[in-house]
Amino acid sequence: MSADHRTAVVISGAGRYADPWHDFEGTSAALGELLGDRGFEARVLRTGEVESADLGQPDLIVVNAGGGSTPVEVSEEAGDVRARDLRDAVLAAVAAGVPVLATHTGSNTFYEHDQWARALGGRWVPKHEVEAGTAARASWHPKRGPAQVRVSPVQHPITAGLTGAVEIDDERYTDLEVSPEATVLLEHDEGGRTHALVWVADAVPGLRGKAVYDALGHDGGAVRARVRTLLLDRELAWLLS
DSSP: OOOTTEEEEEEEOOGGGOOTTOOHHHHHHHHHHHHHHTTEEEEEEETTTSOGGGGOOOSEEEEEOOOTTSOOOOOOSHHHHHHHHHHHHHHHHHHTTOOEEEEGGGGGSSTTOHHHHHHHTEEOOOHHHHHTTSOSOOOBOOOOEEEEEEEOSOOOGGGTTOOSEEEEEEOOOBSOEEOTTOEEEEEEEETTEEEEEEEEEOOBTTTBSOEEEEOOOSSHHHHHSHHHHHHHHHHHHHHTO
């Protein structure tokens, strides 16, 4: 894909938008390199370490952060304030129409603000909501390893010409909550049910520009895997078309 003179910002999880299980610094660097290889001028912004004004006016926002599975209380510590200010800047940019790609744990980041799930078209459901009786089923994933997933039968430019089973070596997020407005493009079976791995949501004025959620990309190897980069090329083409 040619994307000359286009700019992208990768929001990389740190502080309240990180967790103990993911190398956000490494995967964000890999995403930045992949975007650079595709003609983007890409910058990585770590939550809590930059000011909201540093977001600027990018052509694309990539959210590679998390934290919703290990939520923390809001504090007035400077890094926490900066993280929330950057979150608000991202939500405002998405609402203004900037296309967004959320990767892997991006479905559970910005967890204090329901606008993120509405803009993205779905979310990771945390265990504490089930324990509180506000959700019926928590999101989770089987042990990471080689597995087969499949392209959904829905016709969409991102998966045009792709059919059937796809081999991955990654985590398979399960029991994600998907909005009826979203279109699932990649899925897998677990526990006798079908679960979404990749979905898209069309632009809605005042809420979002185009949005893609791609659950693949647990670590640097998974981010650079052939299946992931093939999907990335197609996701970028659709988001910026």
